[in-house]
């Protein structure tokens with residue numbers, strides 16, 4: 482097992498030597514032109530290989546309506562040059578919010594979401610001269626619901642690793658089948674509104690152990706949503722199908738965990754004998770079914786940001802609720818690259834890779850290495866989009882990222898999230914998000 486270490490590389494050689502010493506396959510290409518190539522997303526096209534990953538800003542008002550800071554974030558993403566913007570987790574129901582200031586789309590604020598989508602497209606046209614692909618992530622926060630600012634877990638199964646973190650008693654009630662039966666309609670209603678607001682696609686979020694992600698691992702749940710694969714994947718498949726039938730003008734997709742890094746029977750995408758090893762058999766099968774439902778792209782992630790964040794966002798400094806990583810951050814970066822590659826090789830639609838933030842200014846060479854070797858079709862940036870939203874434009878126009886602008890993987894944005902505050906980069910956007918001013 483490798484030791485955790487902060488980023489301390491002076492140049493690319495040192496980074497690559499470290500990867501080699503850890504026996505990691507870190508794709509690498511000095512030729513970056515592949516990143517400027519357009520890629521088809523069904524009937525749409527991303528003008529380049531950069532995607533902004535969904536990042537909750539928690540800057541909506543108490544009715545879930547995007548506010549001034551939300552408009553600023555999306556304008557900066559669009560001006561920054563990414564060809565695809567995967568908009569953040571947006572609640573389908575009031576109780577499904579993970580924060581009182583999370584986006585929540587409903588009949589009374591659809592016009593504001595329409596303005597957000599319109600302004601974002603306009604900013605991309607004005608500054609980059611291209612059309613962006615816009616996807617809205619629809620969510621039910623499940624275990625991590627916090628609609629009034631205090632945890633109100635809505636859980637699909639009991640979990641001896643996660644339940645103690647919210648002090649849940651052994652008889653804490655599970656969500657009923659009847660409650661879950663109503664959710665495809667709620668997802669479809671939100672998707673119809675997203676279509677009216679002008680988004681190209683909607684994502685039924687199934688990652689990071691929010692409700693649909695938890696269901697994928699509900700091996701021990703009884704009834705129609707637990708046990709067999711068909712049951713655990715039922716709510717995701719039925720929600721996507723319902724959206725397809727009722728909101729045909731938006732495409733369906735998902736951001737799906739392909740690996741939870743929790744032991745069986747509590748983890749999805751894991752080797753049943755060793756929860757630390759990936760086994761993508763079930764995730765790949767589900768992704769193929771989702772493709773058959775018409776998804777033109779799939780976004781992937783791994784792990785649980787509240788429990789083992791080093792799996793999905795390798796960092797220098799942890800957020801307070803993280804378990805110790807016990808591995809070098811490059812191991813986490815390489816694991817995500819391996820997982821995306823396995824999914825991409827199994828699917829004939831574009832896959833968006835994730836978790837490259839820790840690479841700092843060396844992201845472009847790894848990104849180009851991943852794309853040119855068929856390891857993913859797009860490179861997603863999360864924390865980096867907060868810190869350095871115009872990095873795609875710098876990479877495409879100048880061939881490099883500026884070291885002084887990169888994300889430092891310090892987890893300060895995650896810490897803001899845990900404190901229920903609006904999120905952004907505390908270091909690079911300190912006037913707005915610096916600890917003192919918040």
Ligand SMILES: Cc1cc2nc3c(=O)[nH]c(=O)nc-3n(C[C@H](O)[C@H](O)[C@H](O)COP(=O)(O)O)c2cc1C
Nearest residue numbers: 534535536537569570794836837838862863864894
């Ligand atoms: C403050 C914050 C908010 C996030 N919000 C979302 C979200 O709304 N939906 C989602 O799927 N992932 C969310 N993520 C995860 C990121 O999309 C991404 O997977 C993660 O930061 C790792 O990628 P990176 O190395 O590019 O940052 C969030 C992460 C952070 C730090």
